[in-house]
Amino acid sequence: MAKVITQSGFTGKEIAQPATTFSLFTRPTAKTGLVSWLTTVDHKKIGMLYGGFAILFFLIGGIEALMIRTQLMVPNNHFVSAQLYSELFTMHGTTMIFLAVMPLNAAFFNLLIPIQVGARDVAFPRLNSFSLWVWVVGAILLNVGWISHFVPSWNFGGAPDIGWFGYAPLTSKAFTPDLSTDFWVLGIQVLGVSSIVASLNFIVTIINLRAPGLTMMRLPVFTWMALVTSFLLVLALPAIAIALIMVMFDRNFGTNFFEVSGGGQPILWQHLFWVFGHPEVYILILPPMGYVSEILPTFARKPLFGYPIVVFSGVAIGFIGFGVWSHHMFTTGLGTVATAAFALATMAIAVPTGVKVFNWIGTLWGGRIVTRVPMMFALGFIWMFMMGGLSGIMHSAAPADAQQQDSYFVIAHFHYVLIGGATFALLAAIHFWFPKFFGRMVPEFWGKVSFWVIFAGFNATFFPMHFLGLNGMPRRTWTYDSNMGWNEGNLFATCGAYLLGLGMFTYFAVLVWSYFKGEKCGNDPWDARTLEWSIPSPPPEHNFAAIPTVHARDAWWYEKTHKEEIAQEKAAHIKAEESHGGIHMPDQSWYPLFAAAGLLVGAYNFAQLHYPVTMFGQQVLASHLPLAITGLGLMVAACYLWALEGPGGYHLHIDAEGKVTESRGDHH
Amino acid sequence: MSSPAANGHLDHHHDHTTSTGIPNKKLLWWAFLASDCMFFGALISSHLVYRLNPPPGNAVPTQVFNIELTSFSTFILLMSSLLMALAVNAIQKGNVKSTRTMLLGTIFFGCIFLGGQVFEFTHFVADKHMTLSNSIFGSTFYTLTGTHGTHVAIGVLLLGMMYVRTFKPTHGGSLGRNFLHLLAFAAAAGVAFLFFVPGLLEVIEGESLRAMLSHDAKPLLLGAIACAALVWFARTSNPAVEFGEKNAIDVEAIGLYWHFVDIVWIIIFTAVYLLEYL
Numbered sequence: 024m025a026k027v028i029t030q031s032g033f034t035g036k037e038i039a040q041p042a043t044t045f046s047l048f049t050r051p052t053a054k055t056g057l058v059s060w061l062t063t064v065d066h067k068k069i070g071m072l073y074g075g076f077a078i079l080f081f082l083i084g085g086i087e088a089l090m091i092r093t094q095l096m097v098p099n100n101h102f103v104s105a106q107l108y109s110e111l112f113t114m115h116g117t118t119m120i121f122l123a124v125m126p127l128n129a130a131f132f133n134l135l136i137p138i139q140v141g142a143r144d145v146a147f148p149r150l151n152s153f154s155l156w157v158w159v160v161g162a163i164l165l166n167v168g169w170i171s172h173f174v175p176s177w178n179f180g181g182a183p184d185i186g187w188f189g190y191a192p193l194t195s196k197a198f199t200p201d202l203s204t205d206f207w208v209l210g211i212q213v214l215g216v217s218s219i220v221a222s223l224n225f226i227v228t229i230i231n232l233r234a235p236g237l238t239m240m241r242l243p244v245f246t247w248m249a250l251v252t253s254f255l256l257v258l259a260l261p262a263i264a265i266a267l268i269m270v271m272f273d274r275n276f277g278t279n280f281f282e283v284s285g286g287g288q289p290i291l292w293q294h295l296f297w298v299f300g301h302p303e304v305y306i307l308i309l310p311p312m313g314y315v316s317e318i319l320p321t322f323a324r325k326p327l328f329g330y331p332i333v334v335f336s337g338v339a340i341g342f343i344g345f346g347v348w349s350h351h352m353f354t355t356g357l358g359t360v361a362t363a364a365f366a367l368a369t370m371a372i373a374v375p376t377g378v379k380v381f382n383w384i385g386t387l388w389g390g391r392i393v394t395r396v397p398m399m400f401a402l403g404f405i406w407m408f409m410m411g412g413l414s415g416i417m418h419s420a421a422p423a424d425a426q427q428q429d430s431y432f433v434i435a436h437f438h439y440v441l442i443g444g445a446t447f448a449l450l451a452a453i454h455f456w457f458p459k460f461f462g463r464m465v466p467e468f469w470g471k472v473s474f475w476v477i478f479a480g481f482n483a484t485f486f487p488m489h490f491l492g493l494n495g496m497p498r499r500t501w502t503y504d505s506n507m508g509w510n511e512g513n514l515f516a517t518c519g520a521y522l523l524g525l526g527m528f529t530y531f532a533v534l535v536w537s538y539f540k541g542e543k544c545g546n547d548p549w550d551a552r553t554l555e556w557s558i559p560s561p562p563p564e565h566n567f568a569a570i571p572t573v574h575a576r577d578a579w580w581y582e583k584t585h586k587e588e589i590a591q592e593k594a595a596h597i598k599a600e601e602s603h604g605g606i607h608m609p610d611q612s613w614y615p616l617f618a619a620a621g622l623l624v625g626a627y628n629f630a631q632l633h634y635p636v637t638m639f640g641q642q643v644l645a646s647h648l649p650l651a652i653t654g655l656g657l658m659v660a661a662c663y664l665w666a667l668e669g670p671g672g673y674h675l676h677i678d679a680e681g682k683v684t685e686s687r688g689d690h691h
Numbered sequence: 692m693s694s695p696a697a698n699g700h701l702d703h704h705h706d707h708t709t710s711t712g713i714p715n716k717k718l719l720w721w722a723f724l725a726s727d728c729m730f731f732g733a734l735i736s737s738h739l740v741y742r743l744n745p746p747p748g749n750a751v752p753t754q755v756f757n758i759e760l761t762s763f764s765t766f767i768l769l770m771s772s773l774l775m776a777l778a779v780n781a782i783q784k785g786n787v788k789s790t791r792t793m794l795l796g797t798i799f800f801g802c803i804f805l806g807g808q809v810f811e812f813t814h815f816v817a818d819k820h821m822t823l824s825n826s827i828f829g830s831t832f833y834t835l836t837g838t839h840g841t842h843v844a845i846g847v848l849l850l851g852m853m854y855v856r857t858f859k860p861t862h863g864g865s866l867g868r869n870f871l872h873l874l875a876f877a878a879a880a881g882v883a884f885l886f887f888v889p890g891l892l893e894v895i896e897g898e899s900l901r902a903m904l905s906h907d908a909k910p911l912l913l914g915a916i917a918c919a920a921l922v923w924f925a926r927t928s929n930p931a932v933e934f935g936e937k938n939a940i941d942v943e944a945i946g947l948y949w950h951f952v953d954i955v956w957i958i959i960f961t962a963v964y965l966l967e968y969l
Contacts, residue, residue: 230713231718280737
C-alpha cells in the first residue's frame with residue numbers, strides 16, 4: 024500500500040504504520056478480498072453487505088411463501104405437515120420483516136445517507152460495522168432451528184412456530200417446550216440491538232454531519248424519512264425488548280409474567296408487542312415513501328410538490344404511529360372508550376398518509392413523465408399502497424374489524440401495504456440506485472418485463488384474498504375443507520403466487536446479469552437531483568473529492584445549473600482540506616466482528632441454558648451457562664480492545680490529475 | 692488535534708466540526724438515553740399494572756421492604772452523581788489525576804449502591820421468602836430493580852474501563868499490563884459489591900465483624916489483593932499518558948449515562964417503594 028506524502032502542506036511529522044501498541048491484532052488495511060469486507064468501516068461496503076444478505080433472505084422468505092401457497096392450493100392438501108406449516112408462516116413473516124425489508128432499508132440508509140448529507144462516512148464507522156455483524160448474528164439465531172429438519176441430533180425442535188407476533192401464552196413452556204421459541208426470543212432481541220445501534224448512528228449522522236449549507240429543510244426527503252424511521256426504531260424497540268425479556272424469564276427462570284396460574288396476564292404481551300409492532304409498520308413503510316419521493320420528481324422532471332408538507336406528514340405519521348397500537352387488539356375487549364379512542368387515532372393517521380399521496384400526485388401533475396423501470400415501480404407503489412391503505416381504513420372501524428380480525432382479509436390488507444407498498448418501492452429503489460453503486464445500467468426491457476409479471480402476479484395472489492377473508496377463511500390455517508367455497512380463490516391466489524415468484528426471479532436474475540454485462544454508465548444516468556449523482560459510479564472510498572456546499576434543496580440540480588460557481592468553490596475546498604492534512608479516512612477494525620462473534624457464542628448458548636452440553640454423545644457440561652458466559656466475556660473483551668484501539672485513520676491526497684495517494688502519521 | 696497538555700484551551704460546549712455544534716458522542720448518548728427511557732418506561736408500567744391488579748397471595752410490599760436501607764443507598768447513588776460531575780469538571784481542566792480520584796469515588800459509591808441491592812435481594816429471598824417466581828410482585832420487582840442494578844453495574848464497568856484507560860501511555864506500554872489492570876479493577880469492584888458492602892451491612896444489622904470476615908474470607912482476600920494490585924499499577928505506571936483534556940467528551944458521555952441511571956432510580960424508588968407507604 025502506498026504511503027506517500029505528496030503535499031508540502033501535510034502536517035504529520037513522520038510516516039508510520041497504524042499504531043500497534045495496544046492492539047492484539049494488527050489493524051487491517053486490505054482494500055480488496057475477504058478481510059476487507061469482514062473488517063470494513065466503509066458505509067458503502069456495509070450497505071452492500073446488508074443488501075446482499077437481505078436479498079438472500081428475501082428469496083428464502085419467498086420460497087417459504089410459495090410453500091405456504093402450494094399447501095393451500097387445493098383443499099385437504101398434505102404437501103407439508105401442520106407442524107412444518109406453522110414453522111413456515113412464522114418464519115415467512117419474521118424473515119420478511121426483520122431479515123428482508125428492514126435490512127434492505129438499512130442497506131439504503133448506509134448507501135445513501137452519508138452521500139446525501141455530503142459526508143464521507145457515518146458518524147461512528149466501527150459502530151456501523153458492529154450493527155451489521157450483530158444483525159447477522161440475529162439472522163443466524165432465528166434460522167438455526169431449520170437444521171433440526173436435516174440433522175435430527177441438533178434437537179432445536181425445528182424453526183420457530185409461534186407466529187411472528189409470538190402471542191402469549193403460546194410461547195410458554197407448556198405449549199412450546201422445545202428450544203425453537205428460545206432461539207426466536209433471542210434472535211429478535213439481538214436484531215433489536217442491531218437496529219437500535221444502527222439507528223443511533225444514523226440519527227447522529229443526519230443531524231451532525233450535514234455539509235455546509237444543508238439545512239434540515241434542504242435534506243432530501245429520503246434522508247428525512249430515514250431520520251424519522253431511526254427515531255421510531257430507537258423508541259419502539261425497547262418495548263419489545265422488555266416483552267422478550269419477560270418471555271425469556273418465564274421460560275427459563277420461572278417467573279409468571281404471562282402465566283395466568285401465577286397471576287400473570289397474557290394481554291400484557293399484546294400491548295407491549297404492539298407498542299413496538301405498530302411503529303414497526305411505519306419503520307417498514309417510511310423509508311419506501313422516501314425512495315418514491317426521490318424517484319417521482321426525477322422522472323416527472325419536476326421538483327417534489329409540497330416538500331415541507333411531505334416532510335411534516337412523515338414526522339406526523341411517526342408521532343401518531345405510537346398512539347394506535349391497540350387497533351390490533353379491538354377484539355380483546357378493551358372497553359368502549361379505549362376502542363373508540365384507538366379507532367379515531369387510526370383514522371387520524373390516514374390523514375398524513377393521504378396528504379403524501381396527494382403530494383406525489385401533485386408532483387406528477389403537469390410533469391413530463393418518463394416511464395423508465397424505477398418510475399413504473401414507483402407508480403405501481405402509489406396505486407397498490409393506496410389500495411392497501413383503503414382496506415386499512417376499513418380496519419379502523421372497530422365493528423367492521425371484528426368481522427375481519429384474523430381472516431384472509433387482513434392478509435390481503437398488509438400484503439398490499441408491504442408488497443404493493445414497501446416492496447414495490449424497494450424494487451424501484453434497487454433499480455434506481457443500481458447504476459450508482461455498480462456503475463452499470465439494468466436493461467430497460469427486462470426490467471419492464473419483470474415489473475409487469477410482478478404487478479400481475481402480486482394482484483392475482485392477493486386480490487382474491489379480500490374475498491376469501493370476507494367469506495370467512497381464517498389466517499394461519501393449515502388446510503380447509505372443499506365445501507367452504509374457498510377453492511377457486513385459493514387456486515387463483517396460488518397460481519398468482521407462482522407468477523409473482525417468476526417475476527421476482529426475473530428481476531433478480533436481470534440484476535445479476537447487469538452486474539457482469541450491463542451497459543456502463545456515468546455519474547448521473549437519470550439526470551437526477553440529489554448529491555449522490557454528483558460523484559462517480561461506483562463512488563470512490565472517500566465519496567467526495569471536495570465536501571460540497573449545498574445551495575438549494577435539489578443540491579445536484581443546482582450544481583448542474585451553476586457549474587462555474589461550483590467549480591471555484593470545490594477547488595477552494597480541496598485546497599483548504601489539503602492544508603489541514605488531506606482527506607481524513609477512518610481505519611478498518613477487527614473488533615466489531617469479534618464483538619459480534621462473542622455475542623453469537625453467548626446468545627447461542629444462552630438460548631439452551633438449562634440443557635447439558637454433549638459432544639459425540641457424551642455429556643461434557645451440565646448446562647450451557649459456562650459457554651454463555653464465555654461468549655459474553657469475549658464480547659466485553661472485544662469491546663474493550665475496540666475502545667483502546669481508537670478510531671485511527673489515515674489521509675488521502677488528491678493531486679491535480681485526480682490521482683489519489685495515502686499517508687499516515689498524523690496520529691489521533 | 693493540538694497537544695493534550697494544552698490545558699483549558701478546548702471549548703467543551705461547542706464542537707465546530709459538527710453541523711449543530713453538539714459533539715457526536717454526546718448526541719449519540721442523548722439519543723440512546725431516549726431509547727433507555729422507553730425501556731424503563733415499559734418495565735415500570737408493567738410493574739404498576741401488575742401491582743394495581745394483584746392476584747390472591749401476592750407478596751405485601753411493605754412487609755418485604757427495608758425502607759431505611761433503600762433510602763440510604765438511594766442517597767449514596769445521588770451523591771455518586773456529584774462525584775461524576777466533579778470527574779467531568781476535572782478532565783475538562785486537563786487534570787488527569789483528579790479525574791482518576793473522582794472516577795474511583797463514583798465507582799465506589801456505585802458499588803455501595805449495588806452492594807445494598809445484593810444485601811436487599813438476599814434478605815428478601817432468605818427472610819421474606821419472596822423469590823423471582825413465587826409471586827407476580829416478586830417477578831416484576833426483581834426484574835425492574837435488577838435491570839436497574841444491571842445498568843449501574845454496566846456503568847461501574849464503563850467507568851472502570853475509563854479509569855484503566857487513563858493509564859495508557861503516550862508511547863510504548865503493553866496490552867497485557869493494561870488487561871491485568873482491568874482484571875484487578877473488575878475483581879476489586881466485584882468483591883466490593885458482592886461481598887464487602889453486603890458484609891458490612893450485615894455487621895450493621897448485628898452480625899459480628901469476625902463472623903463476616905471468616906465466612907467471606909476467600910473473596911475478601913482476593914479483593915484485598917486486587918486493591919493492592921490497583922495501587923501498584925497506579926504507582927508504577929508511566930506518567931506520560933495519552934489521556935487528557937481532549938477526552939473530556941468521553942468522560943462526559945459516560946457521565947450522562949450515569950446521571951440518567953440515577954434519575955431513573957429516583958423514579959423507581961418513588962413508584963416502587965415510597966408509594967407503598969402512602
